[in-house]
Amino acid sequence: ETGVTQTPRHLVMGMTNKKSLKCEQHLGHNAMYWYKQSAKKPLELMFVYNFKEQTENNSVPSRFSPECPNSSHLFLHLHTLQPEDSALYLCASSPVGGLAGSTRYFGAGTRLSVL
Amino acid sequence: DAKTTQPPSMDCAEGRAANLPCNHSTISGNEYVYWYRQIHSQGPQYIIHGLKNNETNEMASLIITEDRKSSTLILPHATLRDTAVYYCIVRSNTGNQFYFGTGTSLTVIP
Numbered sequence: 001e002t003g004v005t006q007t008p009r010h011l012v013m014g015m016t017n018k019k020s021l022k023c024e025q026h027l028g029h030n031a032m033y034w035y036k037q038s039a040k041k042p043l044e045l046m047f048v049y050n051f052k053e054q055t056e057n058n059s060v061p062s063r064f065s066p067e068c069p070n071s072s073h074l075f076l077h078l079h080t081l082q083p084e085d086s087a088l089y090l091c092a093s094s095p096v097g098g099l100a101g102s103t104r105y106f107g108a109g110t111r112l113s114v115l
Numbered sequence: 116d117a118k119t120t121q122p123p124s125m126d127c128a129e130g131r132a133a134n135l136p137c138n139h140s141t142i143s144g145n146e147y148v149y150w151y152r153q154i155h156s157q158g159p160q161y162i163i164h165g166l167k168n169n170e171t172n173e174m175a176s177l178i179i180t181e182d183r184k185s186s187t188l189i190l191p192h193a194t195l196r197d198t199a200v201y202y203c204i205v206r207s208n209t210g211n212q213f214y215f216g217t218g219t220s221l222t223v224i225p
Binding site: 002004006042043045088090092103104105106107108109111 | 149151156157158159160161164212213214215216217
């Protein structure tokens with residue numbers, strides 16, 4: 001247990017559905033991240049939030065919409081996804097973003113399948 | 116951030132030490148070396164990190180060469196539950212990139 005909790009663990013959705021992924025951390029961290037891990041590919045950083053403010057968006061399509069209402073919670077809102085968006089979506093947190101010695105802790109991930 | 120090179124796969128006998136190498140020849144002075152592992156379909160798990168000195172914790176030891184161009188993660192007594200993909204990452208004190216690469220798939224054999 002890393003202290004980073006993601007729900008749901010598994011999600012199946014159609015291309016016209018709207019769903020949301022939730023991430024919660026109880027570590028007192030101020031930075032939170034969304035990653036995508038497709039089959040046989042390295043993890044890809046999607047979004048970074050520091051103190052609730054988005055500080056990085058790595059050219060992610062607008063059908064993925066993040067929300068960070070406070071430093072403990074992070075959401076990823078999904079709409080009109082494509083089958084190629086099927087992947088493991090991972091949330092992570094760290095004490096402060098952008099510092100070399102700031103260890104990043106990951107949740108167990110949400111396995112998303114888009115039909 | 117400097118990139119790393121790791122062997123794609125390794126085997127280790129259960130109960131023996133697993134030594135996982137990583138080359139990071141372009142590492143700069145302010146970059147840390149991190150090790151994570153990922154058991155199938157789970158989130159990456161933090162193992163250890165260091166800057167210049169060797170480090171040890173309850174999970175593993177990290178040996179960094181004097182020139183810092185390579186490092187070795189040592190699992191002193193490998194168990195079947197240590198079967199996972201191990202990632203060596205170097206990162207600087209600026210920016211948010213934490214590049215995982217493709218890692219080393221370690222298989223612990225009974």
